[in-house]
Amino acid sequence: MINGIAGCQFMLAPMSDRYVDIILGAVAHVDTSRIESRTGKMGTVYRGRRADVLDAVKACLSYAYQPDVHMTLSMTLSEGCPGASCDIQTSVSVNKTASDERPANEAQIASIHFPVDCKFAYYPMGTPHYIEKIEDVIALSRTMGVFKETMPQATVLKGDVANIFDFFNKVMEKSETDDVHFIYEITFSVNSPSAD
Amino acid sequence: MINGIAGCQFMLAPMSDRYVDIILGAVAHVDTSRIESRTGKMGTVYRGRRADVLDAVKACLSYAYQPDVHMTLSMTLSEGCPGASCDIQTSVSVNKTASDERPANEAQIASIHFPVDCKFAYYPMGTPHYIEKIEDVIALSRTMGVFKETMPQATVLKGDVANIFDFFNKVMEKSETDDVHFIYEITFSVNSPSAD
Numbered sequence: 001m002i003n004g005i006a007g008c009q010f011m012l013a014p015m016s017d018r019y020v021d022i023i024l025g026a027v028a029h030v031d032t033s034r035i036e037s038r039t040g041k042m043g044t045v046y047r048g049r050r051a052d053v054l055d056a057v058k059a060c061l062s063y064a065y066q067p068d069v070h071m072t073l074s075m076t077l078s079e080g081c082p083g084a085s086c087d088i089q090t091s092v093s094v095n096k097t098a099s100d101e102r103p104a105n106e107a108q109i110a111s112i113h114f115p116v117d118c119k120f121a122y123y124p125m126g127t128p129h130y131i132e133k134i135e136d137v138i139a140l141s142r143t144m145g146v147f148k149e150t151m152p153q154a155t156v157l158k159g160d161v162a163n164i165f166d167f168f169n170k171v172m173e174k175s176e177t178d179d180v181h182f183i184y185e186i187t188f189s190v191n192s193p194s195a196d
Numbered sequence: 197m198i199n200g201i202a203g204c205q206f207m208l209a210p211m212s213d214r215y216v217d218i219i220l221g222a223v224a225h226v227d228t229s230r231i232e233s234r235t236g237k238m239g240t241v242y243r244g245r246r247a248d249v250l251d252a253v254k255a256c257l258s259y260a261y262q263p264d265v266h267m268t269l270s271m272t273l274s275e276g277c278p279g280a281s282c283d284i285q286t287s288v289s290v291n292k293t294a295s296d297e298r299p300a301n302e303a304q305i306a307s308i309h310f311p312v313d314c315k316f317a318y319y320p321m322g323t324p325h326y327i328e329k330i331e332d333v334i335a336l337s338r339t340m341g342v343f344k345e346t347m348p349q350a351t352v353l354k355g356d357v358a359n360i361f362d363f364f365n366k367v368m369e370k371s372e373t374d375d376v377h378f379i380y381e382i383t384f385s386v387n388s389p390s391a392d
Contacts (some may be wrong), residue, residue, distance in 0.1 A: 009315075009349055011383060013209035013268050020389065041390040042315045042383070045348050072209050074270040074383065076317060076349045082327065119205075119238045121272060123319045123379065130321050131278065152241050153205055153272045153379075183319065183349075185381050187207060187238070187270065193216065194237040 003079075004176060006050040010057060010075035011043035012064050022071075026064035030056050031104040050079065050172050055103030058165045062112040065161075065190060073188045079172065080181040116164050117148075118157040120186040122171075127180050140171050164188070200372060202246040206253060206271035207239035208260050218267075222260035226252050227300040246275065246368050251299030254361045258308040261386060269384045275368065276377040312360050313344075314353040316382040318367075323376050336367050360384070 014022040027039055035048030035056055044060070046053045054077075061073050124133045138155050141147040146167050148158040157164055168184065175182045210218040223235055231244030231252055240256070242249045250273075257269050320329045334351050337343040342363045344354040353360055364380065371378045 007348055009347065011268060011270075011385075013211060015209060015211055015213075015215035017211075017213045019211035019266065040347075041313060041388050041392060042347060042350070042352055042385065047348070070215065072207060072270075074207075074268075076381065078349055081349070117237060121379070123321065125319065125321070125326050126324050128322050151205065151236075151238060152203055152243070153274055153277070154238070156238055183317070185272065189207075189238065192237050196237060 004050050005048065006053045006077060006079045006172065007045070007047040007081065008053055008057060008075055008077040009043050009045045010060075010073055012060070012071065012073050014064060014066070014069050014071040016066070016069045016071075018069075022064050022066065022069065026060050029063040030059045031108075032056060034101070034104050050176075051169060052103050053077070054165055054169050054172075055105050055109075058161065059105035059109050061188060061190075062109045062114075062161065065112070065114055067114075067191070070191045070193060071189070075186045075188075076183060077168070077172070077186060078181070078183040079176060080179070082181060113160050113162060114190060116157075116159065116161045117189040117192060118146075118159075118164050118186065119151065119154040119189075120157065120168075120184055121154050122175075123183040123185070124175070124178060125181040125183070127178075133175075133178060137171050137175070140174065141167060144170065200246050200275070201244065202249045202273060202275045202368065203241070203243045203277065204249055204253060204271055204273040205239050205241045206256075206269055208256065208267065208269050210260060210262070210265050210267040212262070212265045212267075214265075218260050218262065218265065222256050225259040226255045227304075228252060230297070230300050246372075247365060248299050249273070250361055250365050250368075251301050251305075254357065255301035255305050257384060257386075258305045258310075258357065261308070261310055263310075263387070266387045266389060267385070271382045271384075272379060273364070273368070273382060274377070274379040275372060276375070278377060309356050309358060310386060312353075312355065312357045313385040313388060314342075314355075314360050314382065315347065315350040315385075316353065316364075316380055317350050318371075319379040319381070320371070320374060321377040321379070323374075329371075329374060333367050333371070336370065337363060340366065
């Protein structure tokens with residue numbers, strides 16, 4: 001069931017009067033040649049290899065980032081969804097992508113760094129052992145140095161954008177070995193004026 | 197395990213230079229006397245009777261609503277979370293609230309109406325029959341007249357704010373009878389300039 005093909009849908013929310021230009025500019029700037037992509041009223045949908053999808057979301061967040069603008073990006077990221085309900089219909093086939101190619105945006109965003117606050121929840125579906133799996137995921141965030149604290153219904157992370165995305169790439173790779181349909185619900189926040 | 201006590205955490209994102217005043221003004225305006233409440237950098241947490249929690253979120257969205265501002269509110273809403281990880285520590289006891297009291301904000305927000313776009317996903321945990329349960333929830337959205345369409349990983353709703361919240365109150369009541377830990381991940385969007 002789990003084949004390393006991930007789907008995500010996300011919404012950018014720049015809290016600025018310039019939000020239209022920031023969102024549309026970032027979305028258009030992302031190289032989506034290796035993924036399926038669709039943008040509509042309820043956000044943007046990507047589907048492809050896990051590393052390509054995470055690369056595209058990281059690029060979109062990075063291109064939307066403005067040092068003076070508080071912004072959130074809320075995202076649903078999943079693998080192993082049974083049936084057709086998680087697919088999007090496009091002319092791009094994700095299977096034609098060789099598994100060892102570097103993600104399309106990697107070189108261009110490698111030098112972009114900024115601090116990110118993040119909260120996430122992990123939902124491994126269809127298994128009575130989901131609590132243990134959630135605890136394993138939280139443990140990995142501690143090991144990788146991005147854990148900040150727990151809050152009701154979520155785990156809070158803090159770190160450079162690169163370290164936060166490295167964590168999600170690593171933890172999804174780990175989740176794939178469980179061979180269940182799983183979902184990560186993630187909210188990134190940058191430049192919040194609120195105190196820690 | 198399921199006792200009608202719900203927890204939620206949410207973040208408002210008004211896409212306006214005036215976002216601080218809009219968020220803090222709305223959060224402060226909500227009557228939280230019947231729920232536990234905490235606001236921090238990663239959003240606001242409420243806990244209490246399901247009807248009281250939904251009433252408080254609806255009030256917060258309604259007070260933040262500005263006819264000229266595009267805004268999203270993303271929320272995690274759950275019941276039956278095992279252990280203490282979904283609780284918040286406050287001095288308010290949710291158990292002292294009589295179950296037949298009207299929600300605290302109901303009278304004040306009854307006359308506030310505006311159209312809402314909404315997407316949601318339902319996650320019933322720990323059960324192999326989760327797909328059927330998700331399909332039941334989507335069917336109820338059709339019966340109640342708020343279903344718009346499906347998108348990858350989510351169901352899209354459309355309707356007046358009152359009808360959308362009526363749906364979540366009704367569908368959570370239904371979910372409680374399944375007696376499993378369940379989560380609704382919901383994003384409300386108002387005044388989007390994007391076409392349908």
